[in-house]
Amino acid sequence: MNLPMPTTPRTFTVRVLRQDKPGEDRYWNEFLVEYEPDMNVISALQKIAENPFTAQGKNVAPVVWECNCLEEVCGSCTMVINGRVRQACTALIDRLLTDNPEAIELRPMTKFPVVRDLMVDRSRLFASLEKIKAWVPVDSYYDMGPGPRQSQDQQQQAYEYSKCMSCGCCLEACPQFLKMELLKQPEETQDEFRARLRAAVERSFMGAHAIGQVDLFNINPVGSMNAAERLDAVTAEGGIQVCGNAQNCVKVCPKSIPLTTAIARVGRAATIHSLKKLFDW
Amino acid sequence: MAKQSVMIIGGGLAGMSAAIKLAELECDVSIMSVLPVKRSHSVCAQGGINGVNDLTRQLGDSEWKHFEDTVYGGDFLQNQPPVKELAYWAPRVIDLMDRLGVTFNRTPEGFRDQRRFGGTLYQRTSFAGATTGQQLVYALDEQVRRWEVAGHIHKYEYWDFLGPVLDESGRCRGCVGQDLVTMEIRAFPADALIVASGGCGAVFGRSTNSVACNGAAVSRVYQAGARYGNPEFIQVHPTAIPGADKLRLISESARGEGGRIWVPRKPQDPRDPLEIPENERYYFLEERYPKYGNLVPRDIATREIFKVCIQEGLSVQAGRMCVYLDVTQLPRELLDRKLSGILEIYEKFQGADPRKVPMKIFPAVHYTMGGLWVDFEAKADGGLNIGAPRNQQTNIPGLYAIGECEYQYHGANRLGANSLVACIFSGLMVSPGIVSYVASFSGQKSSELPSGLFDQAVRKHKAYYDSLLTRPQGGPNPYLVHGELGRVMTKAATVVRHNDEMRSAYVKVCELQEQARHCSIADTSAWANQTAPFARALDDMFPVAKAILQGAIARDECRGAHYKPEFAQGELAATEPAQRRREAEGWVDRFEANNRKWLKSTLATCGARGEPSLTYEDVNTGLIPPRPRLYGLAGGDVIEQVYKERQQSRT
Numbered sequence: 001m002n003l004p005m006p007t008t009p010r011t012f013t014v015r016v017l018r019q020d021k022p023g024e025d026r027y028w029n030e031f032l033v034e035y036e037p038d039m040n041v042i043s044a045l046q047k048i049a050e051n052p053f054t055a056q057g058k059n060v061a062p063v064v065w066e067c068n069c070l071e072e073v074c075g076s077c078t079m080v081i082n083g084r085v086r087q088a089c090t091a092l093i094d095r096l097l098t099d100n101p102e103a104i105e106l107r108p109m110t111k112f113p114v115v116r117d118l119m120v121d122r123s124r125l126f127a128s129l130e131k132i133k134a135w136v137p138v139d140s141y142y143d144m145g146p147g148p149r150q151s152q153d154q155q156q157q158a159y160e161y162s163k164c165m166s167c168g169c170c171l172e173a174c175p176q177f178l179k180m181e182l183l184k185q186p187e188e189t190q191d192e193f194r195a196r197l198r199a200a201v202e203r204s205f206m207g208a209h210a211i212g213q214v215d216l217f218n219i220n221p222v223g224s225m226n227a228a229e230r231l232d233a234v235t236a237e238g239g240i241q242v243c244g245n246a247q248n249c250v251k252v253c254p255k256s257i258p259l260t261t262a263i264a265r266v267g268r269a270a271t272i273h274s275l276k277k278l279f280d281w
Numbered sequence: 282m283a284k285q286s287v288m289i290i291g292g293g294l295a296g297m298s299a300a301i302k303l304a305e306l307e308c309d310v311s312i313m314s315v316l317p318v319k320r321s322h323s324v325c326a327q328g329g330i331n332g333v334n335d336l337t338r339q340l341g342d343s344e345w346k347h348f349e350d351t352v353y354g355g356d357f358l359q360n361q362p363p364v365k366e367l368a369y370w371a372p373r374v375i376d377l378m379d380r381l382g383v384t385f386n387r388t389p390e391g392f393r394d395q396r397r398f399g400g401t402l403y404q405r406t407s408f409a410g411a412t413t414g415q416q417l418v419y420a421l422d423e424q425v426r427r428w429e430v431a432g433h434i435h436k437y438e439y440w441d442f443l444g445p446v447l448d449e450s451g452r453c454r455g456c457v458g459q460d461l462v463t464m465e466i467r468a469f470p471a472d473a474l475i476v477a478s479g480g481c482g483a484v485f486g487r488s489t490n491s492v493a494c495n496g497a498a499v500s501r502v503y504q505a506g507a508r509y510g511n512p513e514f515i516q517v518h519p520t521a522i523p524g525a526d527k528l529r530l531i532s533e534s535a536r537g538e539g540g541r542i543w544v545p546r547k548p549q550d551p552r553d554p555l556e557i558p559e560n561e562r563y564y565f566l567e568e569r570y571p572k573y574g575n576l577v578p579r580d581i582a583t584r585e586i587f588k589v590c591i592q593e594g595l596s597v598q599a600g601r602m603c604v605y606l607d608v609t610q611l612p613r614e615l616l617d618r619k620l621s622g623i624l625e626i627y628e629k630f631q632g633a634d635p636r637k638v639p640m641k642i643f644p645a646v647h648y649t650m651g652g653l654w655v656d657f658e659a660k661a662d663g664g665l666n667i668g669a670p671r672n673q674q675t676n677i678p679g680l681y682a683i684g685e686c687e688y689q690y691h692g693a694n695r696l697g698a699n700s701l702v703a704c705i706f707s708g709l710m711v712s713p714g715i716v717s718y719v720a721s722f723s724g725q726k727s728s729e730l731p732s733g734l735f736d737q738a739v740r741k742h743k744a745y746y747d748s749l750l751t752r753p754q755g756g757p758n759p760y761l762v763h764g765e766l767g768r769v770m771t772k773a774a775t776v777v778r779h780n781d782e783m784r785s786a787y788v789k790v791c792e793l794q795e796q797a798r799h800c801s802i803a804d805t806s807a808w809a810n811q812t813a814p815f816a817r818a819l820d821d822m823f824p825v826a827k828a829i830l831q832g833a834i835a836r837d838e839c840r841g842a843h844y845k846p847e848f849a850q851g852e853l854a855a856t857e858p859a860q861r862r863r864e865a866e867g868w869v870d871r872f873e874a875n876n877r878k879w880l881k882s883t884l885a886t887c888g889a890r891g892e893p894s895l896t897y898e899d900v901n902t903g904l905i906p907p908r909p910r911l912y913g914l915a916g917g918d919v920i921e922q923v924y925k926e927r928q929q930s931r932t
Contacts, residue, residue, distance in 0.1 A: 135423035147381075152388075
């Protein structure tokens with residue numbers, strides 16, 4: 001709601017937890033931002049960039065953060081805002097100030113290595129999509145007619161999972177998803193870094209987003225032909241068995257993706273898959 | 282023998298389609314993108330993707346009609362062979378995306394569902410809820426990842442494209458890029474370079490575009506000698522939600538599913554909109570365009586909304602321009618199943634539920650019809666010769682452009698749901714042409730060239746970047762200069778254009794360009810610096826802004842999105858039939874004279890300070906002769922009649 005503010009403030013305070021580089025100390029900067037109607041955290045950060053002085057009058061570098069679409073479909077601008085992980089674009093200033101008129105506090109996500117300020121490295125998230133083979137393995141891109149017919153129910157179910165924008169909120173909120181400080185080293189090539197990343201991702205928990213994608217591709221009529229490979233991946237080290245059923249993922253997902261449903265469905269399929277393998281059915 | 286290497290700038294729908302097709306054709310493919318490709322602006326496309334299908338075919342639709350709707354919608358400013366090819370590929374493009382797992386909405390029998398979009402009378406648009414672009418991007422992103430695992434595609438994400446590298450003969454041999462985290466600048470030799478970097482909404486400050494759509498990559502290619510086609514054609518979408526940081530799109534699909542645009546007949550009627558009875562509502566699009574109603578093309582809907590708000594004073598709110606976009610009359614189940622994506626955006630940003638109250642919307646800059654000039658090779662049947670190296674090639678050999686960043690498919694106005702199909706089509710279609718371009722070139726492979734050519738280009742870009750960091754403090758702030766550029770451009774060069782206003786805007790833009798050159802960079806860090814690359818992109822916005830303004834100043838006519846009231850042909854005023862007929866004769870005379878003068882593509886070449894020099898090129902209209910673009914405007918029937926009779930008497 002566009003809640004009427006008790007009194008419209010002339011300025012408001014934004015506190016940002018900053019870090020210049022990986023490995024360097026973190027520190028807080030406080031900014032006084034001029035209030036305008038219809039602002040969100042993005043426009044507050046933009047205003048800081050237009051006038052990069054702290055509340056104490058110190059000239060600083062503008063805050064570094066990621067954003068792109070500004071309408072919550074690209075997944076770029078995830079950060080921890082007043083203690084809650086979410087997208088900065090849909091974090092409206094009026095509402096934040098109604099909840100806490102003192103200040104708006106911005107921190108980077110804690111489960112990913114900080115690149116700088118509010119920008120973190122989420123390569124690991126995409127690496128787990130490689131691990132579970134999150135794609136439909138079509139034969140070719142030549143014209144082979146349409147895909148298989150699907151029921152409305154199937155489409156609706158798949159669409160929910162397919163809205164996952166790899167923002168990382170579910171991972172930030174998950175008690176079993178632990179931070180891994182893995183950044184590309186200057187002497188490392190892109191390929192070497194990717195290899196090291198993949199090896200690390202093999203062993204660590206993939207998180208709810210990836211389990212949702214396993215279900216998405218195993219529902220797909222063509223994707224289901226390779227369901228066994230995905231179930232192998234999701235039951236290997238770092239797979240679904242690590243989930244502690246805290247159910248935080250579903251609560252923080254900005255797209256309301258039924259992640260716990262996915263975990264339950266993939267869990268059942270994985271059990272059957274393991275039994276089949278065990279008894280060689 | 283080394284594999285053919287292709288570098289693609291941009292990983293939206295166009296860039297990723299080219300990447301997977303080139304990988305399939307066994308090229309060594311790289312994608313350079315300023316952000317993870319999954320987050321590209323194509324995800325913002327909402328409503329759908331056009332293509333004839335079995336259902337519409339039986340209702341009289343055909344590929345030819347899709348082609349015809351597209352050129353009529355674009356006011357005939359497109360070369361017709363590529364558009365024809367696009368329309369004939371469209372159903373196959375959608376089939377492919379279906380196979381790749383795109384969650385297209387389904388009919389109860391399990392077929393792909395279709396909705397109607399602007400500028401057509403057929404339900405020709407396939408869709409995945411109201412987030413079709415996002416779903417298409419994800420399907421391609423998944424395929425790119427698959428090729429990446431197999432080692433055929435390399436992604437360079439968080440890299441900024443700084444410019445092409447041309448050899449002595451003017452052939453493109455690769456590019457220079459900068460890592461936006463380590464700030465390293467290096468060269469990437471490539472046998473062909475594809476620019477797929479999207480539109481330039483940021484030149485207008487706030488628009489429906491994403492932050493990355495700043496036009497810088499295109500500008501860098503333009504400044505390197507590529508020609509820019511039809512810069513003055515910028516689409517202003519009729520329905521967006523104004524915001525402090527962005528103007529958020531509310532898709533045309535809201536109207537395609539039955540949403541209606543209206544204002545109260547009584548100016549600023551204070552009543553709850555739902556309590557205003559039907560006869561006190563002004564459904565101005567339906568009244569003025571009974572045939573197409575709310576689904577007239579975007580340029581027309583936008584101008585009508587402007588007119589209603591500004592000239593007729595009927596804006597819903599005093600002090601804020603807006604009209605109602607009303608979906609409250611539609612069944613809740615339909616809204617949730619087909620439009621939830623956009624309704625959630627409205628709800629999240631405006632705090633009101635559009636299922637219960639009409640949305641308040643206003644036009645916003647949305648799409649860049651113009652872009653890098655590209656070539657094509659036509660076949661005798663009027664389509665394209667697929668596999669010809671000329672297709673999608675700029676005037677720089679080896680440098681290709683696809684997607685929104687080129688000029689060729691949408692003419693003076695793009696039809697809704699045609700952008701997605703044009704992006705994917707051009708990405709798939711360009712690939713075999715590139716393979717034959719590289720195969721037919723007998724010179725050295727780019728990777729085997731002596732390093733001097735690349736070292737020199739890297740040195741030039743490094744020197745420029747270093748000069749940004751060492752600018753004195755105390756100068757203008759680049760973000761503020763950008764805001765001002767956006768305000769100037771939005772005021773002078775969007776919906777209604779006047780030459781005097783655009784001339785003063787040009788002077789102002791020149792001043793801002795000077796200011797931009799002296800901007801101080803508040804961040805001099807050598808790690809993940811965002812301010813210096815922004816200032817560099819800002820510098821590159823000026824040549825594009827200047828081309829838009831000069832193209833628009835020169836074009837003294839109205840065509841599609843380009844509207845100058847002093848050259849507008851009004852409706853017929855006379856009511857007496859004979860007089861009306863005479864008036865229509867005069868209307869058609871002026872229409873034909875204007876076409877002789879202005880049915881031409883603008884071609885801009887960039888000068889030393891970004892000032893464009895303009896030339897004009899005839900448009901290939903050999904398949905469908907141009908005709909007045911009326912969309913069943915009430916009273917336009919006489920004009921159509923006169924025009925038809927003249928055409929018949931000539932044949």
